[in-house]
Amino acid sequence: MSPVTRTVLVTGISRHIGARLASVLAADPAVSRVIGVDTVPPTSLTRDGGAQLNPLGRVEFVRVDLRSPDIAQVIAAADIDTVVHMSLMSGPAGSRPAMKEHNVIGTMQLLAACQRSETVRRVVVRSTTAVYGSSPTDPAVFTEDSEPVEVPHTGYGKDASEVEGYVRGYARRRPDVVTTTLRFANFIGPKVDSPLTRYFRAPVLPTVLGFDPRLQFVHEDDGVEVLRRAALDDHPGVFNVAGDGVLLLSQCLRRAGRFFLPVPAPAFRFLGEAARAVGRMDFTPDQLALMSHGRVVDSARLADEFGWVPKHTTASAFDDFLQTRSTW
Amino acid sequence: MTPEELLTFASRRISGRYEVDEFGYDAELNDKILLELLRPLYRHWFRVETIGLHNLPPDGALVVANHSGTLPIDALMLQVALHDEAGRVVRLLGADLVHRLPLLGHLSRKTGHTLACKEDADRLLRKGELVGVFPEGFKGIGKPWSQRYKLQRFGRGGFVASAIRAGVPIVPCSIVGAEEIYPKIGELRPLARLLGLPYLPITPLFPWFGPLGLVPLPSKWLIEFGEPIRSDEVDPAEADDPMVVFELTDQVRETIQRSLNALRLRRGPAFFL
Numbered sequence: 001m002s003p004v005t006r007t008v009l010v011t012g013i014s015r016h017i018g019a020r021l022a023s024v025l026a027a028d029p030a031v032s033r034v035i036g037v038d039t040v041p042p043t044s045l046t047r048d049g050g051a052q053l054n055p056l057g058r059v060e061f062v063r064v065d066l067r068s069p070d071i072a073q074v075i076a077a078a079d080i081d082t083v084v085h086m087s088l089m090s091g092p093a094g095s096r097p098a099m100k101e102h103n104v105i106g107t108m109q110l111l112a113a114c115q116r117s118e119t120v121r122r123v124v125v126r127s128t129t130a131v132y133g134s135s136p137t138d139p140a141v142f143t144e145d146s147e148p149v150e151v152p153h154t155g156y157g158k159d160a161s162e163v164e165g166y167v168r169g170y171a172r173r174r175p176d177v178v179t180t181t182l183r184f185a186n187f188i189g190p191k192v193d194s195p196l197t198r199y200f201r202a203p204v205l206p207t208v209l210g211f212d213p214r215l216q217f218v219h220e221d222d223g224v225e226v227l228r229r230a231a232l233d234d235h236p237g238v239f240n241v242a243g244d245g246v247l248l249l250s251q252c253l254r255r256a257g258r259f260f261l262p263v264p265a266p267a268f269r270f271l272g273e274a275a276r277a278v279g280r281m282d283f284t285p286d287q288l289a290l291m292s293h294g295r296v297v298d299s300a301r302l303a304d305e306f307g308w309v310p311k312h313t314t315a316s317a318f319d320d321f322l323q324t325r326s327t328w
Numbered sequence: 329m330t331p332e333e334l335l336t337f338a339s340r341r342i343s344g345r346y347e348v349d350e351f352g353y354d355a356e357l358n359d360k361i362l363l364e365l366l367r368p369l370y371r372h373w374f375r376v377e378t379i380g381l382h383n384l385p386p387d388g389a390l391v392v393a394n395h396s397g398t399l400p401i402d403a404l405m406l407q408v409a410l411h412d413e414a415g416r417v418v419r420l421l422g423a424d425l426v427h428r429l430p431l432l433g434h435l436s437r438k439t440g441h442t443l444a445c446k447e448d449a450d451r452l453l454r455k456g457e458l459v460g461v462f463p464e465g466f467k468g469i470g471k472p473w474s475q476r477y478k479l480q481r482f483g484r485g486g487f488v489a490s491a492i493r494a495g496v497p498i499v500p501c502s503i504v505g506a507e508e509i510y511p512k513i514g515e516l517r518p519l520a521r522l523l524g525l526p527y528l529p530i531t532p533l534f535p536w537f538g539p540l541g542l543v544p545l546p547s548k549w550l551i552e553f554g555e556p557i558r559s560d561e562v563d564p565a566e567a568d569d570p571m572v573v574f575e576l577t578d579q580v581r582e583t584i585q586r587s588l589n590a591l592r593l594r595r596g597p598a599f600f601l
């Protein structure tokens with residue numbers, strides 16, 4: 001039985017999707033309290049419209065480093081019943097070890113706190129389709145049960161696989177808690193700031209010579225909506241979340257009307273490292289794999305369980321991003 | 329195409345406003361460009377004739393064909409035959425070697441092929457697609473000239489298991505003519521190993537004549553589609569029973585071998601006709 005009044009904890013609230021989710025939940029009459037935690041205060045969000053947090057005023061921000069055990073006190077003090085874990089960094093903002101620590105140790109601390117809690121009834125974790133990796137010998141379409149041919153051994157995909165491992169362990173130890181893991185395709189939308197959106201905003205786009213990967217996107221509106229639904233109802237399991245259909249990278253580039261420059265894979269890697277060095281972009285080897293082999297997932301299980309499908313297809317999400325793309 | 333159609337086609341392509349399915353199949357590019365490049369080869373070079381098109385079921389099915397010719401030209405000709413003469417899009421399952429290669433891997437996706445694996449085969453068949461497979465694989469396509477028209481081993485019968493799971497009929501397909509396009513009279517084993525290829529052939533024209541050696545010999549081709557073999561009489565739960573799978577695999581293999589022998593007699597000499 002889920003209680004009538006709900007207290008929701010959202011981690012990673014200083015990032016765009018986390019902030020949007022928190023404000024949506026705060027606006028919901030079924031939710032009595034929303035507590036947002038992050039390592040940095042959400043004020044840093046004002047540059048991309050994060051101010052929506054304050055008008056609602058109901059989101060309470062607590063500054064917690066997830067890597068420390070402090071999170072347990074937050075959960076215990078507020079009688080949290082729903083935890084939405086959004087605090088996964090997709091690119092190394094600082095160093096790669098710091099990103100890994102943030103993602104993996106942060107999740108361990110959070111789940112340890114949830115395990116001790118008597119009040120937590122539901123845990124929703126934001127994961128990524130990057131857990132499937134990206135290789136030429138994978139099946140064309142991944143379902144939630146697919147075992148990747150090559151387990152991601154770098155970056156975001158590896159972190160997310162490890163995070164999911166801890167979530168599975170937690171679910172085994174606390175079968176009374178409903179756990180939902182959402183594997184999102186690449187987020188796209190007017191305000192999404194990710195390695196991929198930064199890539200599509202560049203004036204000239206390098207591509208990997210001889211490769212035309214299949215890509216999938218999920219619109220930020222749909223991302224927020226599915227997280228909201230998972231936070232407010234029981235949907236146990238692991239679900240892929242992607243907009244219907246696929247776009248080839250070549251289609252994306254033609255739609256964007258940008259110049260593109262096919263370069264051999266080693267040169268692409270070099271350009272990526274160079275862009276990272278000058279701070280333009282976070283480049284990791286798994287992005288080279290994605291830009292070479294692409295990745296497509298099946299979201300049928302999501303539609304079955306949630307009775308809902310993303311409003312935006314992959315193509316319409318991308319078009320919406322293009323329309324509102326800030327000009328150079 | 330009229331100039332007007334050509335213009336809208338070009339603008340659609342340039343603006344990226346066309347559909348590609350989840351496997352990367354680009355129907356428009358396939359029909360208007362890729363198959364168009366193959367059609368002269370199909371019509372005038374190999375003068376392909378098809379037999380038994382009426383045997384193709386209207387819905388999903390698994391077309392199982394023999395594989396030969398050193399380079400997979402037979403797969404492409406089968407694709408043209410089904411597209412142009414039966415109005416059917418065939419989704420071929422290809423070796424992972426092809427999918428590893430830059431350019432070729434992605435081109436093959438655009439023309440509707442995908443990786444030969446259980447997941448992709450099952451998914452395509454569930455969607456009611458016509459799926460094509462060459463169970464001999466490299467053993468078939470890379471066999472020496474002396475072995476021509478002798479079907480090689482059919483792997484582990486994974487294709488049969490997929491058909492049983494999907495409950496779709498298996499259409500045996502025999503291709504005569506591809507054996508003669510690049511007669512493999514020897515091979516360069518060390519070089520093949522060095523390049524990571526399953527084989528590197530010596531043919532009467534290759535490598536002696538360089539790129540000219542890549543021109544296929546103009547043999548006469550026949551492609552026959554046999555009577556569908558039912559797989560829905562087997563309980564889908566038995567798709568992983570090796571006995572059931574091998575039995576059905578053998579039946580398909582023997583049917584194709586018989587039809588190959590008959591078709592070869594019917595065609596007569598490969599050249600000068």
